[in-house]
Amino acid sequence: MAAEPTLTTVDHVHEEGSFLFTVADDYGVTQEVILVPCEDGVEAWHNRCTHEDFKLDRGFGVIYREGEIVCAKHGSTFGTCSGFCDNGDAKDTTLPSVEVACEDGDVVLVDDGYTFLHEGAEDDDDGDDVPGSTSNVGF
Template identity: 55%
Template sequence: MTDGTHLTTVETVKEAGSWLFTVRDAYGELDEVILVPCEDGVEGWINRCPHEAQRLDVGRGAAMRNGEIVCPRHGSTFDSCAGDCDNGEAAGTRLVPVETTVDDGDVYLSDRSVTVANEGGIADADTSPADDVDDDLPSSTSHIGF
């Protein structure tokens, strides 16, 4: 058995072309992640083009072409297995990885910096803080007020 939270199967990701889920970081903030097929299974990436914070999967699956993720805003393409971009407005950038593990065809979230909030996008999430987030903490770590 693999440590981590079960997400889906490699077969599901390959059939759909991509698979979207939402994670919560240690501060309770939500972020979307896409799983995309690779020759060795799947890779997980934050669902955001580093050029202008454009969502790569806007709820209909990530646009994929020849093993690359296509940014819907400017058409830059990212290697689905390495995350690198060498063309368009996002050239020279890299997608932010999220660690996943594949075990016997099942995909698990193995990145310990986040927890699974839900399948699908942020709009599908329960936006209340996670049970393990301390509600007594301030909403900001800054001591500066405006």
């Protein structure tokens, strides 16, 4: 059995407020995941609002209001430790979770349904930092 991949440290998540990484399921479908601070360590949730599939971390960290994760599109808030939303358009839904564990200060992926791909968003690993163009203007 392969060792579980270390994602980051618990301290890093608590200091920065969140940590974004990408996984793939058994079918090769990629999914972004956010780690957020919780009283007993960290929790991991899919990086999308349950209402309209809007990213909770759009590349610059999770937005919080009164200790809850905020969807910037409609303002629904999710408990950091429960993933549950009790307001707004996503009311009565829960963010899908990804199983992680805290071991000696490190956060490791222990969810058998996912394979760690890389830190950051789904498209962060292409190495191409040059923006594409959709202009019809020729030079």
